Amino acid sequence: MTPTPSRRTLLQGLAAGTAVVAFDPFTRAWATTREPAFAQVPPLDGTLLTDPASLAAAADDYGHIVHRTPAAVLRPGSVDDVVKMIRFCNTHTVDVAPRGQGHGTFGQAQVPGGVIIETTPLNHIGTPGHGTVTVGAGAKWSDVVRATLEHGLTPPVFTDYLELSVGGTLSVGGIGGQTHRHGAQVDNVLALDVVTGAGELVHCSPARHAGLFHAVLAGLGQCAVIVSATLRLVPAPTAPTVRHYLLPYTDLDTYLTDQRTLTEERRFDYVEGQVTADTNGAFTAYVLEAVSYDAEIPESVLLAGLSYDPAGVQRTTPTYFDFLNRVGPVAEELKKSGIWAYAHPWLNLLIPGERTAEVTREILAGVTAADVGPGLILLYPLDRARLRTPLLRMPDDPVPYLFAILAATPPDDTATVDRLLAANRAAYDKVAAAGGTNYPVGSIPFRPQDWRAHYGERWAQLTAAKKTYDPKGVLVPGQGVFG
Template sequence: MPHTPSRRAVLRGVAITGAVVMGFDTGTRSWATTASGSGSGSGLARVPALDGTLVMDDASLSAASDDYGHIVHRRPVAVLRPGSVRDVVAMVRFCNTHRLPVAPRGQGHATNGQAQVEGGLVVETATLADIGPVGPHSTTVTVGAGARWSEVAEAALAHGLTPPVFTDYLELSVGGTLSVGGFGGMTHRHGAQVDNVTGLQVVTGAGEFTDCSPTRHPDLFHAVLAGLGQCAIVVGATLRLVRAPETVRHYLLPYDDLETFLDDQRLLVQEERFAYVEGQVSADADGVFRVLTLEAAAYGPPAGPAPDDAVLLRGLRHDPAGVERTDRPYYDFLDRIAPSVEALKKAGLWTYAHPWLNLLLPGRAAAAVTGDLLDALTPGDVGPGIVLVYPVLRERLTTPLLRTPDDPVPYLFAVLRTTPPEDTATVDRLLAANRSAYEAAAAVGGTQYPVGSIPFTRADWRTHFGSAWPRLAAAKRSYDPCGILVPGQGVF
């Protein structure tokens, strides 16, 4: 991103709401307003008229300088709350003209400054959240990029339908998860969320509104899904829908041996015995990470047969004495972590630092690598966070930019660390531990799932994208020729 004198001049002169031009007085270092029409005469760069608002107040800029990681802070000069897609087009063009960096921000749940932009424009997509229409026979629904998955689920469920894949936490934006991938316990059946998109409406880095799909501008479509916001801002997405179950039978199955646990998980996803398979590892009373819980869910009618314990649990090697089984409505199952989130918020832990580690390991090395990483882990390294391990099926993951190990059954391994943000020495130590873990994973053909906080160089990104790099780089040149989009990812 060129940091030119002209860019500085624009930063001093950003402006506007309606007929009033706002300008920045460099002498007093404060914002001032002038009547519309006098902007150009006063040397201020005139911002286009908007349907929504462009805000520059301290609270909005501070909020946009933070995220769920609470580690990285980059301050934009303005935040756009678009009233329309036209606003996004107009402001991206404005930013192109003046070489201002831009980042869309959904719910700000990235952990490493990915949606932040120093001295640029943050586009908050929350105002672009229309959903629908959906009817009982819909096979897709088109939603605004700022819609949260909880809202999409509720709208679809009103007609007995559902997107096939959800993340564990539903309050993430559609645009935010489609820019990274979107994994969940259903991924072994249906791929990631990006694999269940039939069309996208985007504003490219050059400020062009474009509809794209696997057959319409496919290069753009494939550069946007899991493309970390590098080529375009998603403003709308058409998502696949399937029949939803009314109820779900949810199991927690305890294991005491890592290899047995991983093998049973693999068996379940290869057999597709359950609709959903995940797993957690927690520390025992001695602080050793060896309490293993396989989490599985079977969908009942009309999405599946009435669940039968004997059939579902046949041959599994968990401790039968510790099985927890609940039948619950489908939405309650999807939203199952909501009570824990509320408790974390109440306890003030939601605003702790989250130097997360998210890896994808080749199945052939999963036991060895997770074994080593878990052996080295202490309760202090995780805090009130959790450790997740679960397999996916590679044949279901078809999005080129969602990089996964070359193995039929990769495992997602995530250490969702939670630690006081003011203890920067610990945060730095955990970031360094993330890097070491990434290197151990990469040495056996693993990748990172890029939602966490692993120190990563541009060269690492090239390695990460591997054979997909030339196409991503070409799409970047075509669709974001001035290189203004999403510098916080550090890819280009």
């Protein structure tokens, strides 16, 4: 009989990048030789990686705050690879999580000692037809919109940064400036193909396996891994350019009132806004951002009755795609400058509209320009009636607001990172006390009891789905939802 390798030998083999072929369920170690007593890794179309570079990359994310090293990284060659690996991990109770573009900020998709499944290879984009398109979970939204625009169609809702994966944003919600008109990205999904925590490939929709469908959208990967999605499409703008406005304000209440007016009257296709520092460094200046895709509506109608400062208005006319992709070139510059590698202790909250002025004013009073660094602060309205996905938790208010402090600070300044994380927690507590919720893409220290409170009356639904579809609890432990 072949001698059983020591744990040191196994780890040396992994470090050298040798192909993984077996798993020791007793020592929880991965083997690079076929050992009779070990569980054999199923044959794969792709690659199970264990080299130091792959493991280090999967142990980090855009936040650069949490670092948890997996045992292996699957780069699937097919959906069947995802099924096989999740089934294998379920059998041997090995934690597993999907990773798209790695844009988490607080270790959400990290798995210490487990398996990361890269969804990037699952990037197929089907031919749009009948107002829909089916795309792989690893497809980036930038590529999806490029493909659909060739057919005169577009997804209706985008996050501000298009270089994110479809599966990644659908697992959290996908909120943007078009949400006040079309809901979140999850509200525009017609069907999903997912692999459950038990390793079953399931096609689900509102009419078929509806419980699973609703447990996956904005479900933080707790019940299944998305491998493809069928998205609703709408006609793309026909004008060669869109009209983009930046409207300055100096009074918070006026700014919020005008945003609410635009949301209720649907004057613009896109409405967002930022809080900026004034000349004294206090965050008491505001910029309302609005975009119209319709070239026929007079500007006088679009801007009627708004109380912005006319002297500071900025107008541009980008193409539709250039507007959607406006953050892309900025991100490339940040990568070149090194700022992309900063820590990002982000705060993302949803506040009842009636409490937004009070709560944001209180939080911003304690925020300095140094806290935000080269980041930014967002504040803009949504329409509660358009947000129908059960697990995308919203305040009980007709016009909730997204409030996000997208801070950036050098990652080696751990004292500042820790202070900002504590500030994020304090801000969340204020917002929760006011009836607000957490939009779970940021960096807020959360406990299982916080998640129970977050999901409220939907907690029982999520818990039941978890027990049904991920009975051994192997999926996405980094979110900390179930401890």
